[in-house]
Amino acid sequence: MQVDSIREVAGPACIYLNAEQAALVGAEEGDGVSVAGISLELVLDQSLPAGCAAFTAGHPDSTALNGCSTALLSRDSHWRRRQPRLIGTDSGGAGK
Numbered sequence: 001m002q003v004d005s006i007r008e009v010a011g012p013a014c015i016y017l018n019a020e021q022a023a024l025v026g027a028e029e030g031d032g033v034s035v036a037g038i039s040l041e042l043v044l045d046q047s048l049p050a051g052c053a054a055f056t057a058g059h060p061d062s063t064a065l066n067g068c069s070t071a072l073l074s075r076d077s078h079w080r081r082r083q084p085r086l087i088g089t090d091s092g093g094a095g096k
Helices: 003-010 019-025
Strands: 014-017 032-035 038-044
Touching: 014 019, 014 032, 019 038
Parallel strands: 014 038
Antiparallel strands: 032 038
C-alpha cells in the first residue's frame, strides 16, 4: 500500500471553518484546532455555513473523526505552524 505517497500528494489533514466560526474558537488560518482528541490545521472556507465544520476525510490523521456529529473545537495552543506567520517586513520603501 502506498499510503505515504498518497499522504505526500494530499497534504496534511485539515479542518475547515468560516472566519466567524474560527473567531469563536480564537483561531486563525494555519493555527491548530483540536477536535475529538486530535489537532488539525485550520483552513478558512467562507462557503461553510455558521455552526458547521468540514475536515479531510479518509486521511490517516483524521480517522478518529466522524462526520454528522457534534464536536467541541478549541485552539491548540501547542500547535506548530507548517509556514511561519509573517509579522512584519523591512522591504517597504527600501532603496527609494
